[in-house]
Amino acid sequence: xxxxxxxxxxxxxxxxxxxxxxxxxxxxxxxxxxxxxxxxxxxxxxxxxxxxxxxxxxxxxxxxxxxxxxxxxxxxxxxxxxxxxxxxxxxxxxxxxxxxxxxxxxxxxxxxxxxxxxxxxxxxxxxxxxxxxxxxxxxxxxxxxxxxxxxxxxxxxxxxxxxxxxxxxxxxxxxxxxxxxxxxxxxxxxxxxxxxxxxxxxxxxxxxxxxxxxxxxxxxxxxxxxxxxxxxxxxxxxxxxxxxxxxxxxxxxxxxxxxxxxxxxxxxxxxxxxxxxxxxxxxxxxxxxxxxxxxxxxxxxxxxxxxxxxxxxxxxxxxxxxxxxxxxxxxxxxxxxxxxxxxxxxxxxxxxxxxxxxxxxxxxxxxxxxxxxxxxxxxxxxxxxxxxxxxxxxxxxxxxxxxxxxxxxxxxxxxxxxxxxxxxxxxxxxxxxxxxxxxxxxxxxxxxxxxxxxxxxxxxxxxxxxxxxxxxxxxxxxxxxxxxxxxxxxxxxxxxxxxxxxxxxxxxxxxxxxxxxxxxxxxxxxxxxxxxxxxxxxxxxxxxxxxxxxxxxxxxxxxxxxxxxxxxxxxxxxxxxxxxxxxxxxxxxxxxxxxxxxxxxxxxxxxxxxxxxxxxxxxxxxxxxxxxxxxxxx
Amino acid sequence: xxxxxxxxxxxxxxxxxxxxxxxxxxxxxxxxxxxxxxxxxxxxxxxxxxxxxxxxxxxxxxxxxxxxxxxxxxxxxxxxxxxxxxxxxxxxxxxxxxxxxxxxxxxxxxxxxxxxxxxxxxxxxxxxxxxxxxxxxxxxxxxxxxxxxxxxxxxxxxxxxxxxxxxxxxxxxxxxxxxx
Numbered sequence: 001x002x003x004x005x006x007x008x009x010x011x012x013x014x015x016x017x018x019x020x021x022x023x024x025x026x027x028x029x030x031x032x033x034x035x036x037x038x039x040x041x042x043x044x045x046x047x048x049x050x051x052x053x054x055x056x057x058x059x060x061x062x063x064x065x066x067x068x069x070x071x072x073x074x075x076x077x078x079x080x081x082x083x084x085x086x087x088x089x090x091x092x093x094x095x096x097x098x099x100x101x102x103x104x105x106x107x108x109x110x111x112x113x114x115x116x117x118x119x120x121x122x123x124x125x126x127x128x129x130x131x132x133x134x135x136x137x138x139x140x141x142x143x144x145x146x147x148x149x150x151x152x153x154x155x156x157x158x159x160x161x162x163x164x165x166x167x168x169x170x171x172x173x174x175x176x177x178x179x180x181x182x183x184x185x186x187x188x189x190x191x192x193x194x195x196x197x198x199x200x201x202x203x204x205x206x207x208x209x210x211x212x213x214x215x216x217x218x219x220x221x222x223x224x225x226x227x228x229x230x231x232x233x234x235x236x237x238x239x240x241x242x243x244x245x246x247x248x249x250x251x252x253x254x255x256x257x258x259x260x261x262x263x264x265x266x267x268x269x270x271x272x273x274x275x276x277x278x279x280x281x282x283x284x285x286x287x288x289x290x291x292x293x294x295x296x297x298x299x300x301x302x303x304x305x306x307x308x309x310x311x312x313x314x315x316x317x318x319x320x321x322x323x324x325x326x327x328x329x330x331x332x333x334x335x336x337x338x339x340x341x342x343x344x345x346x347x348x349x350x351x352x353x354x355x356x357x358x359x360x361x362x363x364x365x366x367x368x369x370x371x372x373x374x375x376x377x378x379x380x381x382x383x384x385x386x387x388x389x390x391x392x393x394x395x396x397x398x399x400x401x402x403x404x405x406x407x408x409x410x411x412x413x414x415x416x417x418x419x420x421x422x423x424x425x426x427x428x429x430x431x432x433x434x435x436x437x438x439x440x441x442x443x444x445x446x447x448x449x450x451x452x453x454x455x456x457x458x459x460x461x462x463x464x465x466x467x468x469x470x471x472x473x474x475x476x477x478x479x480x481x482x483x484x485x486x487x488x489x490x491x492x493x494x495x496x497x498x499x500x501x502x503x504x505x506x507x508x509x510x511x512x513x514x515x516x517x518x519x520x521x522x523x524x525x526x527x528x529x530x531x532x533x534x535x536x537x538x539x540x541x542x543x544x545x546x547x548x549x550x551x552x553x554x555x556x557x558x559x560x561x562x563x564x565x566x567x568x569x570x571x572x573x574x575x576x577x578x579x580x581x582x583x584x585x586x587x588x589x590x591x592x593x594x595x596x597x598x599x600x601x602x603x604x605x606x607x608x609x610x611x612x613x614x615x616x617x618x619x620x621x622x623x624x625x626x627x628x629x630x631x632x633x634x
Numbered sequence: 635x636x637x638x639x640x641x642x643x644x645x646x647x648x649x650x651x652x653x654x655x656x657x658x659x660x661x662x663x664x665x666x667x668x669x670x671x672x673x674x675x676x677x678x679x680x681x682x683x684x685x686x687x688x689x690x691x692x693x694x695x696x697x698x699x700x701x702x703x704x705x706x707x708x709x710x711x712x713x714x715x716x717x718x719x720x721x722x723x724x725x726x727x728x729x730x731x732x733x734x735x736x737x738x739x740x741x742x743x744x745x746x747x748x749x750x751x752x753x754x755x756x757x758x759x760x761x762x763x764x765x766x767x768x769x770x771x772x773x774x775x776x777x778x779x780x781x782x783x784x785x786x787x788x789x790x791x792x793x794x795x796x797x798x799x800x801x802x803x804x805x806x807x808x809x810x811x812x813x814x
Contacts, residue, residue, distance in 0.1 A: 058670075059671055059672050059673070060672050062679065063675070063677060063679060066669065066679050066692060068722075070692075071728070071729055072725050072727075072728035072730075074732065080660075082661075087736070088729060088732040088736055090729065094675055094677060096674075097675065098675065098694060103736070104736035104737060106743075125736070125740045137658070137659070137695075137698075137699040138660065138695045138696065138699065139693070140691070140692070141691070142691045143689040143690075144689060144690055145689050146692070146713060147719075
């Protein structure tokens with residue numbers, strides 16, 4: 001066996017090939033009339049002169065044709081000595097003997113080898129293997145495409161790495177497929193409901209138990225227990241009703257009209273004969289909602305939230321300095337606003353008015369009005385003897401803590417006196433208002449608000465407010481009418497007018513006379529020194545993060561005096577977990593108040609808390625307020 | 635039959651379509667239908683299998699190696715001349731593709747290794763990246779398995795990899811034993 005694999009031989013193989021092609025072309029020219037078609041598409045247009053003799057026979061043509069078909073195809077060459085080589089056919093020469101050149105050939109059977117199969121040693125494949133025709137006994141090739149159909153299919157397949165997609169099979173232009181392909185049509189059944197389902201109708205009716213069968217056939221005992229996988233239905237007396245109800249509901253749901261294509265199809269709602277859409281649309285594709293965009297926060301949501309905020313807090317003209325946005329004053333929130341304002345202004349007022357007149361009805365009204373239009377500038381003037389229009393005051397307070405300090409001090413002083421006086425009376429009236437911080441409230445807008453929150457049930461506070469520390473003030477304060485817009489009022493006023501403590505009697509009287517909504521039977525607030533500070537457990541979903549949240553904080557000016565007062569919330573000011581800035585007066589003596597009083601944390605959720613009460617409060621923000629902590633006013 | 639085939643072209647034609655049962659000197663036996671017979675080269679081209687279609691199993695047999703044959707019947711020409719076209723370009727492409735494939739396959743075959751070793755290599759390659767290095771199997775570029783490819787011959791690599799290869803090797807050997 002002389003198989004050689006040298007470059008030289010390779011070139012000679014090429015020579016073979018060249019000669020062969022020449023011959024082929026020669027043959028083509030001459031055999032055109034005979035079997036022209038056989039040679040027609042040969043792209044090889046070698047130079048026409050053929051020197052070798054031409055065999056004019058169709059059989060020869062066929063041979064050549066078929067051997068050409070082998071090119072690139074895996075073949076098996078059996079030699080006359082019995083050895084077998086496998087490889088890719090590169091070219092053949094059938095002119096005389098069937099010579100063949102294989103690429104990447106391997107000897108799959110070695111005739112000379114006598115050993116057992118186990119020990120057959122593999123040899124490396126030869127890149128090119130030339131087998132002389134004399135040696136060749138037989139060439140076997142499987143799945144050779146001999147016609148056009150076979151060829152293109154094969155290439156397609158190989159190109160796509162043997163992935164045959166359905167459309168290429170079904171729409172094949174190659175008629176010569178194994179069988180005639182025709183599109184599937186359903187049986188006489190309704191095309192919407194293929195009859196496949198009939199087979200498994202009512203398995204419980206079929207009378208075939210798979211477990212029994214299995215046991216019988218294979219002796220396998222089943223441990224299947226349906227209850228493991230489903231909830232047991234209690235078949236009690238009410239079963240019928242429940243079933244009926246359930247089926248009713250089910251029918252209702254199933255009978256519902258739906259926009260969804262697929263649901264409609266499931267329910268058997270006919271779409272109409274001329275439905276525009278092919279099978280894919282009808283049965284398979286996912287329907288994307290029109291205009292649905294759940295990519296996240298929408299403009300609309302934004303607006304919606306803003307709107308809600310506005311409703312809640314009232315419009316805030318931008319002009320009013322720092323974070324006036326957050327100076328909310330809903331129309332219904334007057335009390336709160338007033339309260340706040342008053343509370344904030346307290347110090348101022350006290351300062352200015354020296355406790356002579358804290359509240360005046362007209363001022364209150366005025367405050368209210370002014371609260372409504374934010375840009376409250378003339379706060380100082382207002383403050384003087386007025387019930388503080390809190391906003392501007394607050395703002396100013398925010399910006400200048402010094403003033404607050406001063407005011408606080410003054411106020412503290414002022415309050416002290418009053419407080420002592422009103423202690424008893426107030427204690428009686430003290431409503432529970434957990435967290436109602438008399439002292440704190442005064443200067444502390446948020447606390448006021450919080451107290452306001454608590455207030456509703458406790459009206460005695462209001463009475464307080466009207467306390468006649470300053471008779472005039474008291475009387476002024478005593479505006480249940482105005483206050484009565486809500487218990488808040490009472491609360492607010494009471495808070496704000498804290499310094500203006502009046503004998504309970506007067507308060508009570510005023511409250512009752514004015515049909516206040518205060519609850520005279522409310523429990524007295526008892527301060528719990530061990531209480532933890534309040535931290536909101538969740539944030540309001542409605543509330544967008546508001547920049548003003550920073551501004552909320554407590555103002556607890558008069559901490560020291562409070563201990564004397566029974567049940568006075570003391571030193572509420574500090575929430576434990578403020579996000580840093582804006583810590584106002586901190587009273588180290590007093591443990592932070594317990595949760596009932598919602599602390600205003602400088603974070604959005606606080607407002608949510610408030611909102612939850614259903615009383616829109618006016619919250620005063622003191623955005624730029626610098627912590628006064630340096631001065632522990634006690 | 636060879637002798638009876640005359641030189642005239644017309645006579646040659648009749649052989650086409652004959653169903654023959656042939657025994658070759660090499661020990662092959664098969665049935666086939668004559669596609670063509672080329673007298674000058676004594677090559678008989680037969681089509682095996684009866685299934686119609688574009689792809690056929692074809693044998694080129696030199697008549698000198700026919701030990702005996704018998705005539706089974708006469709059928710029509712299995713080759714439809716009208717549909718016989720060749721696209722050389724596609725042939726060449728096909729060849730290239732096949733070569734690439736074959737080269738890839740060749741990588742997987744060890745040179746000078748026993749069939750048993752090759753079997754082990756093939757089994758390992760199903761789940762692990764392996765390659766040949768002379769007569770050693772290199773797994774994951776770390777672990778070497780040298781002849782005789784027993785679990786003891788697993789060397790190298792991290793302990794984890796080593797153990798894994800050992801385990802796979804044991805399993806494969808066991809499987810190869812039960813299935814000859």
